[in-house]
Amino acid sequence: MRKLGPLIVLLAACAGSAQQAKPTKSLYDRLGEKPAITAVVDQFVAKLAADQRINARFANSDIPHLKAMLVDQICEAAGGPCKYTGKDMRTSHTGMNISDDEFNALVEDLKITLDQFKVGGLEQKDLIGALAPMKPDIVGH
Secondary structure, eight states: OOOOTHHHHHHHHHHOOTTOOOOSSOHHHHHTHHHHHHHHHHHHHHHHHHOTTTGGGGTTSOHHHHHHHHHHHHHHHTTOSOOOOSOOHHHHHTTSOBOHHHHHHHHHHHHHHHHHTTOOHHHHHHHHHHHGGGHHHHBTO
8 A cells, every 4th residue: 555644644634624615716716816826836946946855856957947837737727727738747757766755745845835825724625636646647757
C-alpha cells in the first residue's frame, strides 16, 4: 500500500464538517480569480526556491514560464477561463524520479502559502482535491 502521508492529512484537515453547504460560486471565483491565483503562485514558487528539500529540482527551470504554467493549470483546475497548454504531468516529469517525500514537501509548501493568503479551508480542500489526481503522473517517473 502506497503511503500518501501529508496529502491525505491535508485533505482530511481541510474537509471540515460534512454539513457545509455547497458553495454557489466556482472555486476560481472563491480563490479570487486570476490576480489572486497569480499572487499565490508567485509566493509559492518563492517558497519552493527556499525549500532545501526540493529547491534543486527547480535550479535549472525557466521560472517565469513555470509560474505562467502553474497559474494557468490552477486557474483551469479551479473552473476558470484559463487553458493550461503545457505538457501533461507524466511527460513533463518522466526521468525525474520524484519521490513521495519531494512531492509531499511541495504540497506542504502550497498549504503554507495558501494559509499565508488566508485561503479558506473549503477552498484549500477543493483546490488540493483538483490537483491531487496528478500525483501518480508526477511521482516515480
